[in-house]
Amino acid sequence: MSLNLLFEPFQYGFMVRAFVGVGLVAVVAAAIGTFVVLKGLAFMGDAIAHTAFTGIAIGLLLGVSIHLGALVFALLTALGVVFLTRVSNVRNDTALAILFTGVFALGIVLLASSPGFVGDLNSLLLGSVLAIQAEEIALIAVFALVLLGVLGVFFSHFVLISFDPVGAEAAGFPVAVFQSLLLALIAVAIVISIQAVGVVLVVALLITPAATAGLLTRRLKPQIFLSSLVGLASSLIGLYISYFFGAPPGATVVLVATMFFAVVLIVQKLRRAGGRAC
Amino acid sequence: MTAELALDIQNLSSGYQDQVVLEGVSWQVPRGTLAAVIGPNGGGKSTLLKTAVGLLQPFSYQALALFGQTPREGRRRVAYLPQREEVDWAFPISVLEVVLQGRLVRLGWRGRLRREDYAASREALRFFGLDNLEEVQIGSLSGGQRQRVFLARALVQEADLILLDEPAAGLDAKAQHELADLLVSLRDAGKTIIAATHDLDCLTECFDQVLALNRRVFAVGDPAQVLTEETMVKLFARHFPKVGSAGEVIVHES
Numbered sequence: 001m002s003l004n005l006l007f008e009p010f011q012y013g014f015m016v017r018a019f020v021g022v023g024l025v026a027v028v029a030a031a032i033g034t035f036v037v038l039k040g041l042a043f044m045g046d047a048i049a050h051t052a053f054t055g056i057a058i059g060l061l062l063g064v065s066i067h068l069g070a071l072v073f074a075l076l077t078a079l080g081v082v083f084l085t086r087v088s089n090v091r092n093d094t095a096l097a098i099l100f101t102g103v104f105a106l107g108i109v110l111l112a113s114s115p116g117f118v119g120d121l122n123s124l125l126l127g128s129v130l131a132i133q134a135e136e137i138a139l140i141a142v143f144a145l146v147l148l149g150v151l152g153v154f155f156s157h158f159v160l161i162s163f164d165p166v167g168a169e170a171a172g173f174p175v176a177v178f179q180s181l182l183l184a185l186i187a188v189a190i191v192i193s194i195q196a197v198g199v200v201l202v203v204a205l206l207i208t209p210a211a212t213a214g215l216l217t218r219r220l221k222p223q224i225f226l227s228s229l230v231g232l233a234s235s236l237i238g239l240y241i242s243y244f245f246g247a248p249p250g251a252t253v254v255l256v257a258t259m260f261f262a263v264v265l266i267v268q269k270l271r272r273a274g275g276r277a278c
Numbered sequence: 279m280t281a282e283l284a285l286d287i288q289n290l291s292s293g294y295q296d297q298v299v300l301e302g303v304s305w306q307v308p309r310g311t312l313a314a315v316i317g318p319n320g321g322g323k324s325t326l327l328k329t330a331v332g333l334l335q336p337f338s339y340q341a342l343a344l345f346g347q348t349p350r351e352g353r354r355r356v357a358y359l360p361q362r363e364e365v366d367w368a369f370p371i372s373v374l375e376v377v378l379q380g381r382l383v384r385l386g387w388r389g390r391l392r393r394e395d396y397a398a399s400r401e402a403l404r405f406f407g408l409d410n411l412e413e414v415q416i417g418s419l420s421g422g423q424r425q426r427v428f429l430a431r432a433l434v435q436e437a438d439l440i441l442l443d444e445p446a447a448g449l450d451a452k453a454q455h456e457l458a459d460l461l462v463s464l465r466d467a468g469k470t471i472i473a474a475t476h477d478l479d480c481l482t483e484c485f486d487q488v489l490a491l492n493r494r495v496f497a498v499g500d501p502a503q504v505l506t507e508e509t510m511v512k513l514f515a516r517h518f519p520k521v522g523s524a525g526e527v528i529v530h531e532s
Contacts, residue, residue, distance in 0.1 A: 166333065223370055
């Protein structure tokens with residue numbers, strides 16, 4: 001009986017597609033998310049997700065591809081921030097926050113004031129993985145492969161510019177190019193993850209599994225592997241919970257990821273405390 | 279005539295945004311010199327190093343050259359060791375992986391790390407007595423060991439000019455002496471070394487040349503000429519008494 005229950009969701013095509021789609025983006029987001037955590041770019045990721053939303057809104061209104069709109073806005077945000085930080089030499093959180101919330105607000109106004117698109121607002125904000133189509137999964141898979149490929153080819157480069165950008169640049173290494181490329185990869189990961197969990201929660205797919213893995217290992221490659229594993233497990237368990245309790249899947253996926261993080265953190269603290277007591 | 283200059287600066291002004299930190303600075307460092315830049319914090323030591331390798335754009339200069347080339351061209355021959363606070367020591371990277379980065383910088387972005395790069399990196403670690411630590415995460419090393427890992431990275435990068443920003447910071451007296459010995463041996467191997475430091479004690483004595491810098495050049499020459507009571511008091515003005523890295527108090531009085 002319990003086995004039947006386990007396989008029950010897979011009777012439905014939309015659930016199978018949801019499992020594949022959310023699993024795919026969770027793995028990719030968690031892998032690239034390791035760099036987001038290491039470089040403290042969570043806020044940046046949030047900014048990219050919010051401006052990508054406006055890209056989607058404009059794509060919808062103009063009747064062009066929403067993925068293209070999202071990608072253009074996400075990349076513009078990522079590269080714009082690289083440019084600004086290099087010109088002004090400081091990380092200006094305030095300026096970034098003003099800019100991205102402004103752009104985000106514009107997107108909401110555009111969508112909400114366009115009859116026929118109001119319904120999309122909710123699904124964009126909270127995700128709509130249950131409505132994902134086979135073609136969209138194919139598109140996500142292509143982006144995911146490209147992203148992981150670039151990450152693999154230039155892995156040492158990304159480690160170099162993340163660990164010691166000053167020393168690398170002083171020696172003439174094209175740090176800005178690879179910083180931009182890394183942020184572009186992050187932007188792509190965010191764009192393909194928006195449908196799964198929505199604009200508001202997408203940053204959790206990037207950082208929560210990576211931060212959990214960061215608690216478990218101090219080596220980068222194992223951290224990326226563990227992060228992907230936690231991301232995958234969170235998305236699958238989260239979808240199950242969503243199916244049986246009727247909760248929005250994006251939220252349950254993020255909730256499970258957060259639980260993983262909390263459990264690992266607590267177990268570690270208890271172990272350390274126990275170790276001290278002995 | 280004179281030996282080739284590793285660093286040639288004439289009448290340089292530099293700083294951040296609209297804040298001028300250095301004014302009218304001139305300094306020539308011949309190849310194979312072990313040189314120190316000394317001066318109080320905020321006196322422009324880091325600004326000088328960063329401008330020299332093109333990390334900062336100067337406001338004006340009459341000459342600014344690395345090995346007779348512009349900073350952009352010449353910096354391929356430069357290894358820069360950042361200040362301790364500028365490095366994320368918790369980064370999940372091993373000692374060997376840090377040294378390998380020197381090879382990657384050497385090869386350029388099109389390069390791929392090969393077996394010989396690993397061999398060269400392990401050899402450099404052996405040279406600095408770190409060969410049993412190659413799998414260790416960088417942050418779990420002592421200050422002196424971390425310094426040596428970065429020197430090993432500079433070595434495999436085959437840099438001709440090694441710049442160190444506050445290399446003695448956080449090192450105890452013993453580690454400072456070991457560092458000084460290593461710098462001397464690198465100099466003897468033909469490298470040019472420039473270290474910015476506000477620690478005067480053991481480091482500066484073994485240097486060939488010292489630049490006393492506080493926004494402008496106060497003195498330049500060999501340590502005996504520069505490290506005089508008179509210059510030090512002028513240079514450090516209100517920065518006395520000073521607590522050394524080992525907790526000792528140094529008081530300079532005129």
